[in-house]
Amino acid sequence: MKNSFKESGYTKLSNIFDKSIINRAYIESLELVEKIRAGKLNNSSSYKKDSVIRTINPHVFSPAIKELLTESRLGIEAATVTKSKSIQIWGSQLYVKLPQSTNSTVGLHTDFQYVKCFKNKVLTAWIPLNNITIKAGSLIYIPKSNYFSDSIEHLTDADCKDINKQREVIKNNLPSSYDWEEVISDTNIGDLFFHDHKTIHGSNANMTIRPRIAIAVGLVTDSTEFEKKHDYFGYINQLSHKEVCPVIYEK
Numbered sequence: 001m002k003n004s005f006k007e008s009g010y011t012k013l014s015n016i017f018d019k020s021i022i023n024r025a026y027i028e029s030l031e032l033v034e035k036i037r038a039g040k041l042n043n044s045s046s047y048k049k050d051s052v053i054r055t056i057n058p059h060v061f062s063p064a065i066k067e068l069l070t071e072s073r074l075g076i077e078a079a080t081v082t083k084s085k086s087i088q089i090w091g092s093q094l095y096v097k098l099p100q101s102t103n104s105t106v107g108l109h110t111d112f113q114y115v116k117c118f119k120n121k122v123l124t125a126w127i128p129l130n131n132i133t134i135k136a137g138s139l140i141y142i143p144k145s146n147y148f149s150d151s152i153e154h155l156t157d158a159d160c161k162d163i164n165k166q167r168e169v170i171k172n173n174l175p176s177s178y179d180w181e182e183v184i185s186d187t188n189i190g191d192l193f194f195h196d197h198k199t200i201h202g203s204n205a206n207m208t209i210r211p212r213i214a215i216a217v218g219l220v221t222d223s224t225e226f227e228k229k230h231d232y233f234g235y236i237n238q239l240s241h242k243e244v245c246p247v248i249y250e251k
């Protein structure tokens with residue numbers, strides 16, 4: 001899956017993180033899930049055995065996740081991919097799919113659908129916290145969709161559970177200059193993915209007997225453009241809170 005970020009709208013880098021920090025982040029993620037189950041963490045969707053469990057800004061609650069995001073190669077790799085002098089986290093999201101969680105599909109979507117306040121050139125990092133096979137629901141990318149996602153009418157969102165139906169809608173709306181392509185692979189501890197905010201992606205349910213855990217990190221780059229009138233969730237205001245939004249690379 002060697003490809004250029006600019007051409008494909010996503011890229012995969014291997015052996016970026018130490019196993020030990022990923023393993024600690026994995027263990028602390030499971031501890032967060034236990035807190036969610038006990039009703040002791042409110043920055044999360046409710047505990048659902050069968051569905052995806054999302055936690056907002058887990059790096060604020062988990063020292064290992066904070067270390068993974070702030071003291072690793074994440075910042076420099078993001079700066080290299082986007083040719084930026086500075087990289088700042090605007091937020092993170094933990095995605096936990098428990099074993100055989102038949103309803104844990106994440107529908108095809110673009111991140112831009114959720115962060116319209118970052119009008120341009122905001123980047124997402126996706127970090128698997130364990131080895132995620134295709135059967136466990138590793139990330140599906142539609143290469144080059146960053147160039148055409150704006151033109152897909154009726155593109156539904158991450159809450160949609162029917163990826164087959166979404167795929168048909170996208171295929172039927174594909175501009176004639178693009179061929180349909182879909183990429184998915186088994187991932188390993190140490191892998192780091194980046195995708196453009198307009199790249200279409202999603203994931204199938206976890207059908208394995210192990211949890212499937214990944215973290216998505218929203219990154220502000222040198223070219224990010226802000227649109228305050230679309231700041232529905234206060235993300236732009238939050239950038240001044242360095243505990244939540246640390247700068248992770250500065251040249």
Ligand SMILES: O=C(O)CCC(=O)C(=O)O
Nearest residue numbers: 095106124126203214216
């Ligand atoms: O882990 C997933 O299935 C979804 C991740 C995602 O949507 C993202 O990284 O933007």
Ligand SMILES: [Fe+2]
Nearest residue numbers: 109110111201
């Ligand atoms: Fe996403």
